[in-house]
Amino acid sequence: MKSVLFIIIPISFLISCEKEPNTPPEVAFTIFPSIVDTSTFVRFDGSTTVDHESHIWFLKFRWDYDGDGTWDTEYIQNPVSLWQYHQTGTYSAVAEALDEGGLTATDTSEIVVMANHVQSSFTDPRDGNMYRIVLVDELWWFAENLRFGIAINPGTLPRKDAITEKYVVDSTQDKIDIYGGYYTWGELTEYDQNYDQGICPPGWRVTTAKDLRKLNRFSSWGDGKYYLGIEGYLGTDLIFGGYYALIDKKFHRPEIGYLWVTDHVQNMDGIDQSIGGYGYNYKIGIQHEEWSLDENPSLRTFWPLEWGNKMDFNKLAFNVRCVKNRD
Numbered sequence: 001m002k003s004v005l006f007i008i009i010p011i012s013f014l015i016s017c018e019k020e021p022n023t024p025p026e027v028a029f030t031i032f033p034s035i036v037d038t039s040t041f042v043r044f045d046g047s048t049t050v051d052h053e054s055h056i057w058f059l060k061f062r063w064d065y066d067g068d069g070t071w072d073t074e075y076i077q078n079p080v081s082l083w084q085y086h087q088t089g090t091y092s093a094v095a096e097a098l099d100e101g102g103l104t105a106t107d108t109s110e111i112v113v114m115a116n117h118v119q120s121s122f123t124d125p126r127d128g129n130m131y132r133i134v135l136v137d138e139l140w141w142f143a144e145n146l147r148f149g150i151a152i153n154p155g156t157l158p159r160k161d162a163i164t165e166k167y168v169v170d171s172t173q174d175k176i177d178i179y180g181g182y183y184t185w186g187e188l189t190e191y192d193q194n195y196d197q198g199i200c201p202p203g204w205r206v207t208t209a210k211d212l213r214k215l216n217r218f219s220s221w222g223d224g225k226y227y228l229g230i231e232g233y234l235g236t237d238l239i240f241g242g243y244y245a246l247i248d249k250k251f252h253r254p255e256i257g258y259l260w261v262t263d264h265v266q267n268m269d270g271i272d273q274s275i276g277g278y279g280y281n282y283k284i285g286i287q288h289e290e291w292s293l294d295e296n297p298s299l300r301t302f303w304p305l306e307w308g309n310k311m312d313f314n315k316l317a318f319n320v321r322c323v324k325n326r327d
Contacts, residue, residue, distance in 0.1 A: 022053055025099050027049050028048040029046040029107055030048070030109075031111050034110075035217070038113060043081075046097065047080065051097070054100050058100050059097045059098065060075035060097070061073075061078065061095060062076070063095055090111070090113075091111050092109070094107070119134050119143075122140075122201075138325065139323050141321065141323050142204075144180060146180055149165055151166055151176075155249040158184055160186065167182040167317050179241045180241075181320070183260070183318065185314055188260050198260075204322040205262075206261070207260070210263070211323055215228060215236065240254060240257045259319055259320065
């Protein structure tokens with residue numbers, strides 16, 4: 001009997017794995033602070049850049065800080081860079097990332113360089129109170145809440161006369177220095193006789209909504225506290241002091257700051273109607289808390305419905321900041 005031997009020869013098939021093609025990085029970077037002056041060092045951070053084939057630490061970055069088409073740095077293997085601008089203006093900064101395969105990509109972001117802010121002081125000739133003041137956008141700001149006037153007892157209505165009266169958080173001078181005075185609308189405007197200057201010193205006027213909107217841009221990107229807060233970059237030192245309500249003789253919402261503004265508009269009968277105050281905190285920025293005398297108070301957290309169906313500006317007392325144009 002013949003035996004048949006079957007020999008099985010394995011055949012190897014060469015399976016080639018084709019490598020995925022290299023793709024450019026996806027560049028992204030942040031600027032902090034994004035509004036500066038010529039004394040500030042700016043941090044450019046490209047750490048959020050993504051490359052699908054390489055870790056970020058294998059990428060190289062270079063920067064064109066003013067967007068003029070000329071690179072201000074060589075390629076460096078670090079996504080973070082510092083730069084100081086020497087001229088004011090608005091610049092479109094450019095970051096370029098280079099990956100291991102030689103592919104590049106860019107991203108652009110805007111930065112505003114202002115003139116250096118100036119800090120000074122002002123003495124109110126009416127009572128000798130001295131205030132820190134700061135120049136922002138060609139406008140001088142009180143860096144403290146107004147303190148002018150005579151403090152009256154909580155629950156006592158201000159009298160309609162030539163004497164300015166205020167409420168205070170505490171009668172101790174250090175508290176008055178911190179929080180300033182709280183004024184009703186009547187006291188602020190000398191009972192509708194003076195909308196612009198109000199109770200501010202001669203040559204100064206009460207803040208308007210337009211003034212505060214300009215400051216509000218500094219709250220973008222979550223930088224409100226950095227720019228506007230106590231010992232902040234701009235020196236405005238916006239402080240949280242809530243507001244005072246004569247209805248229940250209490251201070252409310254100390255986590256928010258409230259400032260009167262004196263913008264006013266005319267209703268259909270041609271009569272001036274007040275537009276109220278602004279509330280602010282560092283997290284959300286300056287928020288327009290606008291109302292008219294006949295607006296539905298249920299929409300406003302600072303006038304609960306149980307206080308009545310119509311707001312009474314002279315039952316609310318807010319802080320005051322004064323401003324004036326640069327000479």
